[in-house]
Amino acid sequence: MNGAESLVRTLSGAGVSVCFANPGTSEMQFVDALDRTGLMRCVLGLFEGVVTGAADGYGRMAKSPAVTLLHLAPGFANGAANLHNAKKARTPIVNLVGDHATYHLQYNAPLTADLEGAVTPFSDWVRMSTSAATIGADGAAAVAAAMSGPGRVATLLAPSDTGWDPGGVVAAPIAPTPPGAYDRAALDAAIAAIESGEKTLIYAGGAVLEDPELTGLLNAIAEKTGVTVLAPGSNRRIERGAGRARINKLPYPIDMALEVLAPYRHAILIEAPEPVGFFAYPNKPSRLLPDDTARVVLATAEEDGVGAVRALADRLGVRKPLVVDAARPVAPGAGSITYGALAAAIAAALPEGAIISDEGITVGRDIYGMTAGAPPMTWLAITGGSIGIGPPLATGAAVACPDRPVVALQADGSSMYTIQALWTQARENLNVTTVIFANQSYEILKQELFRVGANPGRSALDMLEINRPELDFVSLACGMGVPAKRVSDAAELCRAIADAVKEPGPFLIEAMIDG
């Protein structure tokens, strides 16, 4: 057995069943091994950012890693932005990156670069395989690394001779390291804060948001003690909707975030780092909580927030999750697609069990709140701030959950970084309904330009508008085999979404925003 086959068999034995791939010559022996063993579903992407973003969506839903197959340093780099998002999300992913044969590297062939240097900033774990005999064990270690703690991006570098040489050895799975224990000493401080009578915030993220029982417990704690519960602005995954506790998020614009956080004298942090500005702005603080707010770190993002929430509830005598049903959304009437009508249309159209990929950026700001009472759903967001995750995230989630409809809420500008994902959706016949929010502008950047104090002229605005020429998403989708339609009326949008989610296969709706 060659090294490549030993690696594929090892990964499969460790539970990896999907490979998102954009291979090149240095990975042909892995393509061959995947083919011969038939152990994995191979999903092709036309661009590496699709591959890595899909692995993120898959890992968030499956809670176990897919493997990506990438080509040398430039191929990895093409997928790095979405790995950055995945790393911040703490999504389990195994990257398999081909490299030149060990003996060939010294000759500096055209595709040679510092591969280890290139992957390190975007990986939590990196290993370079050195032989066919050890690449199986390296693969087992990579899966264990990916599944350790809350989830990690593990990158295995595979010189081509480690794949094609004989002497491969299949390795047994390695048990991952669970998340660290929450801070039991901080539990007393948290209880003291909650019982202080002073304004107290529970700021909770990570795995806590993925279990309706836990968010229900937090909601019950809030109800009983008067504390406020907030989630970070962007999260790996939130289980929410009708019959589940309503979880509000910290707003993105810095002035709003500062205003929301100003009253709190105590902040209890559970699987969420202290809130900081997404960016720095002149004359604004980096840390968003008031300086004299007491911080209690009950569980870091690497620790067991789930245990922390249960312990907190237990200490406070809270036994049962609390749900206060939000209002069921009402479909909008006919009319132009304002921000509010967009949110209403989506909220009213969402079916039971939908998975939402949220890259709505500015235009989508009202949707999260408006969907609180929509049927139970999973909400996936852009965690690392690198735009261009939405189309692939939706793709990967659909691969992981073939029986659930996926709705991609998608800003137009952001979509164009990884629009190639539509092709993979068509190829795999994935039930992804993409709603493009066509406002033809990098609207968020216009707002940011004002936030740094600029008084922009024509050429600055020109760099932030994308309406010259107009992007025609119906043509783009059709060019990649995805049926599509353009919609300008809110009621029609609602119907179009409801129709599309019922049908198998992908569909794209270009919603013309009246913003």
Place this chain on the structure above:
Amino acid sequence: MNGAESLVRTLSGAGVSVCFANPGTSEMQFVDALDRTGLMRCVLGLFEGVVTGAADGYGRMAKSPAVTLLHLAPGFANGAANLHNAKKARTPIVNLVGDHATYHLQYNAPLTADLEGAVTPFSDWVRMSTSAATIGADGAAAVAAAMSGPGRVATLLAPSDTGWDPGGVVAAPIAPTPPGAYDRAALDAAIAAIESGEKTLIYAGGAVLEDPELTGLLNAIAEKTGVTVLAPGSNRRIERGAGRARINKLPYPIDMALEVLAPYRHAILIEAPEPVGFFAYPNKPSRLLPDDTARVVLATAEEDGVGAVRALADRLGVRKPLVVDAARPVAPGAGSITYGALAAAIAAALPEGAIISDEGITVGRDIYGMTAGAPPMTWLAITGGSIGIGPPLATGAAVACPDRPVVALQADGSSMYTIQALWTQARENLNVTTVIFANQSYEILKQELFRVGANPGRSALDMLEINRPELDFVSLACGMGVPAKRVSDAAELCRAIADAVKEPGPFLIEAMIDG
């Protein structure tokens, strides 16, 4: 004056007049400074790979750098693959990459990553600005670095406060370091090899190929002494066509390259490293020249190959360039677009002064040879092996040379990495005629799969075919504002190209290949 304005004024003073941009929040003060000063043409890309590839095309044609404007580590990473190509080409480029404000970095906001680590593998020169007072000087150093030697990729990291803080100082241009002198001692060895009577190869690249006088001198040397002249398979820029010396290139497939190089007892290397396999293959050598061929390094890729060729000619008594005109191409008749008919159609249609962006990969293999007698042209190729350079390369070349038609010879699979460049072509009304070679497969990978000894089954081939669903490039182009047509007949293809290059603005022709 703030730091951002001092930087823009410094770059402009050093001769930088174009900014290819995909900015984010951390670059808004630079957008503002570009806007207020009006000193540069700002060209927006929808994706960073478009921005960097366009800077490569611009730099190759202008022989001076454009500046890119990129957003933090993930934004840089999105553009890294084409910077890899540019670095291998030795194209002068200045990257301006925004970072979090110096004081904000410690808070690990979502977009925080190891920026310096991320850019280093894809840059020849890296500097992190530390203050508004020094960023002007940093900019002058970056331009000098980019223009030093044969050309370099210089990356300046700019924390946002170095842009918005007051106290900016405009810096005077710094003289770049010219390429090193060629090896005068090796000149004797080169002459001895040429006069040995044994089979001798002159393997010349870099700046030597950019001046028809030099390629003419090499041709005259070959004619007089019986040596063979070859260029590397991929080059930054070749000036060629009717009235210029014919320069053959080393073929890409390793068996062909080995066969071509086998006869030579001496190899004189001028601005070209010793030829090595693009990839390693089982049981094939990495070094393509026979082990016992004597290598004479007359000029490395960092040295003055132009001086070396002149000295060689002088020592050999060659005074005048020699041109033997290749046959003028003949237009193909009606019929399906075979590889040969494709090459003939392109060769017959090329106008005087065309700039060719060559990312034709396998399908385009016959075109280079067939165009030897076409009107004088500039040939730009993919130098670092990272596919997805073609559409942006053509874009940047057209920005640099608004009076020359650009023809992009484009494989279908490769185009999909950076297809967003079409939008920039439409926005800037660039005269780029893109000819998509639609064979609906990663044909080169199929060939590579066989080269590693695989006997591929259905699922392996499935990862190398991109015809399910079929990509419709006419729809894709129209979706980005570029008019397009699909052509299946060779004579019609010839006419379509000839018509498109005559018209201003971009056009895309999807040539359905009968391969």
